[in-house]
Amino acid sequence: MDTAYDAEVIVVGAGPTGLMLAGELRLAGVRVVVLDRLPGPTTESRGLGFTPRTMEVFAQRGLVDRFDALDTPLQTTTRGHFGGLPLDFGVFPGAHPAVVNLPQVHTETMLRGWVAELGCDLRRGHTVVGLSDTGEGVRVRVEGPDGAAELSARYLVGCDGGRSTVRALAGFEFPGTPATLELFLADVRGCEIRPRFIGEWLPGGVAMAAPLGDGVDRVVVCERDTPPRRRTEPPEFSEVAAGWQRLTGEDISHGEPLWVSAFGDATRLATQYRRGRVLLAGDAAHVHLPAGGLGMNTGIQDAFNLGWKLAAVVRGRAPGTLLDTYHDERHAVGRRLLNNTRAQGLLFLGGTEMQPLRDVLGELTGHEVVHRHLAGMVSGLEVRYPVGPGDHPLLGRCVPDMELAGEAGTTTVFGLLHGARGLLLDLDGDDRLRRRAQPWADRVDVVSARPAGPAGPASDAGAARTDAVLVRPDGHVAWASPGSQEELTDALARWFGAPALSPVG
Ligand SMILES: Cc1cc2nc3c(=O)[nH]c(=O)nc-3n(C[C@H](O)[C@H](O)[C@H](O)COP(=O)(O)OP(=O)(O)OC[C@H]3O[C@@H](n4cnc5c(N)ncnc54)[C@H](O)[C@@H]3O)c2cc1C
Known part of the structure; x- marks a missing residue:
């Protein structure tokens, strides 16, 4: 163990991105601080659910049942929307559903419980105020309950949200466009507000409402032509109630506000996700209008992409260049996210001048190919990474989940990924695969099994069939038969580092 540093990795920020990353690093045994x-967990409800791809991420780590244990059973749906145009994720047969009406605090509570069990060192009331990358490691200045202190680590990841201090201190560029409008949000008790899940277009703007349980409703008010104001404090509830009344004619001013906030459509993306030994993930790397509820999802998926790579580099099993694939893969996702949320914002928040476009797009979504394209975008199921040579339709996509029967009984593909290790899944009893992967046995599990049920959504990628797949710890397929045995060796070396023993020639 490397004791020259206080931690192998410092994660700044215990929001959903930081917690997911900490869990991934702990699964690989990395010393994380x-x-x-904040002195305690946030009480801001923020995002209200997650997408099918995030559901897959949680299923791949066996985390879904933890919501039941928290007494927050998941409400699932196959319905989604793009800028208010209804979509059905049922176009991907076997896909995990989306989760709705689940305040983000519950997702964070679930993740916090998980990382605590994994022995994560989470220090609250510790604000990062200074940072330097020495080339060999990173040093941070922290103001904590016992005063100022310095901590060192081999790598540091800024998961510290849209106003990231790490991003500024480490000199990341963050170009984009400032906010052009202001929306209000309130979680309010005691008003019995009619739900408007996707939003209701009204002459003055758009009104959204969703029940959060226990008599609490979320309202979002977007009055057209409301320019953003520089606020140092959240708006008063009376401002939100007045806006709601102007839009809908309903009086909610007697309600008890639990959380009131204002937000806008500022859209920015870091030009690099990595500078030396400092990396960014989540809102620290990308900010945008929370249209379609994609922010938390993208942060969790950034962390899922980065965690196993950073662990492999810290453990000395892979070269530092593996971290460059984090930028390559997730920056492309971030670019697309910004385009997607900008387009949704225009459609959703625009006035009557947008109606012809909504009508035309509404007609287009009646065509299956368009419907699937947009559903793939907002569900996160479209993501495909450039993992290497070959044209198999599964390459770079998330492996389809399916029931398996093998020597050790029945399991699922996702069940085999719970430990965040590589997986070579052999569905055809081909002994050559086991021999081929033997030099990576400390990092990659080889499992022989037979399909015992229908496959999940990625099989949809050109009705892909395969007898064997190499799956990265984040569930993405790095090699698929009938790719050659030499290509399998190359993929093992590319994604899992140099072999511990000489590979089979
Ligand atoms: C109104 C609203 C609705 C939303 N709806 C959705 C939705 O439906 N679905 C969805 O996916 N997303 C939604 N989002 C977006 C989502 O809330 C964010 O994308 C998500 O919280 C980002 O997670 P994060 O971990 O990257 O950052 P954050 O959640 O912002 O966490 C950052 C953490 O870093 C800490 N921190 C900051 N600076 C420092 C420092 N210097 N030192 C130490 N710690 C620091 C903070 O205290 C915080 O705990 C919504 C956002 C808003 C505002």
């Missing part, structure tokens, strides 16, 4: 400036 998570620093968060």
Whole structure:
């Protein structure tokens, strides 16, 4: 163990991105310290659910049942939307559903419980105020409950949200466009507000409402032509109630506000996700209008992409260049996210001048190919990474989940990924695969099994069939038969580092 540093990785921020990353690093045995400036968990409800791809991420780590244990059973749906145009994720047969009406605090509570069990060192009330990358490691200055202190680590990841201090201190560029409008949000008790899940277009703007349980409703008010204001404090509930009344004619001013906030459509993306030994993930790397509820999802998926790679580099099993694939893969997702949310914002928040476009797009979504394209975008199921040579339709996509029967009984593909290790899944009893992967046995499990049920959504990628797949710890397929045995060796070396023993020639 490397004791020259206080931690192998410092994660700044214990929001959903930082917690997911800390869990992934702990699964690989990495010494992690998570620093968060808040003295306790946030009570802001924020995102209300997650997408099918995030559901897959949680299923791949066996985390879904943890919501039941928290007494927050998941409400699932196959319905989604793109800028208010209804979509049905049922176009991907076998896909995991989306989760709705689940305040983000519950997702964070679930993740916090998981990382605590994994022995994560989470330090609250610790604000990062200074940072330097020495080339060999990173040093941070922290103001904590016992005063100022310095901590060192081999790598540091800024998961510290849209106003990221790490991003500024480490000199990341963050170009984009400032907010052009302001929306209000309130979680309010005691008003019995009619739900408007996707939003209701009204002459003055758009009104959204969703029940959060226990008599609490979320309202979002977007009055057209409301320019953003520089606020240092959240708006008063009376401002939100007045806007709601102007839009809908309904009086909610007697309600008890639990959380009131204002947000806008500022859209920015870091030009690099990595500078030396400092990396960014989640809102620290990308901010945008929360249209379609994609922010938390993208942050969790950034962390899922980065965690196993950073662990492999810290453990000395893979070269530092593996971290460059984090930028390549997730920056492309971030670019697309910004385009997607901008387009959704225009459609959703625009006035009557947008109606012809909504009508035309509404007609287009009646065509299956368009419907699937947009559903793939907002569900996260479209993501495909450039993993290497070959044209198999599964390459770079998330492996389809399916029931398996093998020597050790029945399991699922996702069940085999719970430990965040590589997986070579052999569905055809081909002994050559086991021999081929033997030099990576400390990092990659080889499992022989037979399909015992229908496959999940990625099989949809050109009705892909395969007898064997190499799956990265984040569930993405790095090699698929009938790719050659030599290509399998190359993929093992590319994604899992140099072999411990000489590979089979
Ligand atoms: C109104 C609203 C609705 C939303 N709806 C959705 C939705 O439906 N679905 C969805 O996916 N997303 C939604 N989002 C977006 C989602 O809330 C964010 O994308 C998500 O919280 C980002 O997670 P994060 O971990 O990257 O950052 P954050 O959640 O912002 O966490 C950052 C953490 O870093 C800490 N921190 C900051 N600076 C420092 C420092 N210097 N030192 C130490 N700690 C620091 C903070 O205390 C915080 O705990 C919504 C956002 C808003 C505002």
